[in-house]
Amino acid sequence: MxxxxxxxxxxxxxxxxxxxxxxxxxxxxxxxxxxxxxxxxxxxxxxxxxxxxxxxxxxxxSKGAAPAPKRAPGLFHTAFLFPDRASLGAALRRAMDHGVKIEGAADHGVSEAVYFSDPDGNGIEIYRDRAPEDWPRDAGGALAMDNRPLDLEALLAEAPAD
CATH class of the missing domain: 3.10.180.10 (2,3-Dihydroxybiphenyl 1,2-Dioxygenase, domain 1)
Structure with a gap:
């Protein structure tokens, strides 16, 4: 194949x-x-x-339609990849400054991610990748992604001042 x-x-x-x-x-x-x-x-x-x-x-x-039910099949989220931690922190600050409700945040080992929804209920992930050589691996060398809490205050502290 x-x-x-x-x-x-x-x-x-x-x-x-x-x-x-x-x-x-x-x-x-x-x-x-x-x-x-x-x-x-x-x-x-x-x-x-x-x-x-x-x-x-x-x-x-879809003009004027209600959001799709959360438990219906469809797109889970759209992920926007930022080039580094500072730009991810700036994106998080921008979202918070616009009153966006943060629905989740995680350190996956390979990446750091923040989750929220747009006004139509479409899921959004903003994230940054770690360098591949820093990705966690198990004893056999396979990826060992995780779902640890992400410190949002520390991420915001890395955002450049406006």
């Missing part, structure tokens, strides 16, 4: 939202993305660093 190339990445996520202006405002203010293009009044594309889009938002079949 063939496998995906080692260099493959996930290019973007496209979410159904109920209120496009509200969703765009959230992802701009809280995650720090920039709108690259609107597609009429029903979709928007956002990115970081000038990429065509990391995130698509649309109301094609």
């Amino acid at each position: 063939s496998k995906a190339p080692d260099t493959m990445t996930i290019g973007h996520v496209h979410l159904k939202v109920s209120d496009l202006p509200r969703a765009v405002a959230f992802y701009e203010a809280v995650i720090g993305l920039t709108v690259t293009q609107y597609y009429g009044e029903e979709a928007a594309f956002l990115s970081a660093g000038g990429y065509h889009h990391h995130l698509g938002l649309n109301t094609w079949s």
Whole structure:
């Protein structure tokens, strides 16, 4: 059986939202993305660093709809990878400054992650990876990921001052 190339990445996520202006405002203010293009009044594309889009938002079949039930199949969360601990701390501060309710935080050994939801109930993870040589491994060399508490105050302390 063939496998995906080692260099493959996930290019973007496209979410159904109920209120496009509200969703765009959230992802701009809280995650720090920039709108690259609107597609009429029903979709928007956002990115970081000038990429065509990391995130698509649309109301094609969801305008005005209630959030999907938490226990229904579907996307668990979209994960936004930050390059280092300081930028993750800044992202956490931005989320908290916008009144986002933090739903969880964990040190997975391979990464540090913070979890919350957007206004439509879509799960979000903001995280940073540790260098692969620092990943925890068991005696046989296999990954030994964990789910330890993450010290959010220490993470916030590493965020650059505004």
